[in-house]
Amino acid sequence: MSSRLEFGHDDGNDDDNIDPRRIRSRNRLLDAAAALLTSGGIEAVTIDAVTKASKVARTTLYRHFNNSSQLLAATFERLLPQVTPPAPASGTLRERLIELLTRQAALFADAPLHVTALAWLALGPTATTDHTSGEHAPRALRARVIDQYRQPFDAILQSTEARAELGDFDVELVLCQLIGPFAFARMTGLRTMTAHDCTRIVDDFLTAHRHNDSEPATTQVGDNFTAGQAPNSASGQTRTDTRAGRGRRAPTSRPNEGD
Secondary structure, three states, rough: OOOOOOOOOOOOOOOHHHHHHHHHHHHHHHHHHHHHHHOHHHHHHOHHHHHHOOOOHHHHHHHHHHOHHHHHHHHHHOOOOOOOOOOOOOOOHHHHHHHHHHHHHHHHHHHHHHHHHHHHHOOOOOOOOOOOOHHHHHHHHHHHHHHHHHHHHHHHHOHHHHHHHOOOOEEEEEEHHHHHHHHHHHHOOOOOOOOOHHHHHHHHHHHHHHHHHHOOOOOOOOOOOOOOOOOOHHHHHHHHHHHHHHHOOOOOOOOOOOO
16 A cells, blocks of 8 residues: 555545546646646746646646645655655664764755755645645645654654653754754755764754753852852852952052151
8 A cells, every 4th residue: 555645635435446537637737747846846836837738627637636735735745755764773872863864964965856845835834724725735745744854763762772861852853953954054055064064963962962961050140159159159259349349449558647
């Protein structure tokens, strides 16, 4: 059974009972939309352009897709990779995270359509309860893309080793911390991320989480002391006196008159 999501109208029938002509017309529409998306980007995929390129009537297109959003979602679904790479199974937590992040960096570099899909999804609503608004297809595609990124990271971050080493953390925030730099760099063209960048991002992430677990309490507002120092210590008093006297001229002693 295929894991591919099918966006568009649900006929309520098995594939064997669907009119072959409907399958052919749908495939022609998606082939045309995919060619337009690959060559001209999202803006090129319009209802008029797709019907003209596919030689399928507009009324037939609307039998398959409610609107252009459903058509685009189905087109992305057809073009994006269907297989989620497994998480690295061996090595330390650091080594596995670096290897996985390196794979994700290659995906951003070698599959520009993936970035296009992310950008298109980012422009839409993050959630909706109106299932008749035509947003079901983008939401389904968004869920699939998120799951594709999240599965291998979950396999590593939910491990006993990761929990023991990092403690409690928000997995979604971790995904933003680790993958976010690659998405931003690719979408803006700011820089090309390298293997060294992957290592640096993972090391910074691990250092921050490990440091937070053992970090001493920070200085409290209004207190003249730092962590591990008594509030009435001499050094604390010295700092207070120094601040209080900052900018003042020290009084000079004068000889007593008549001496």
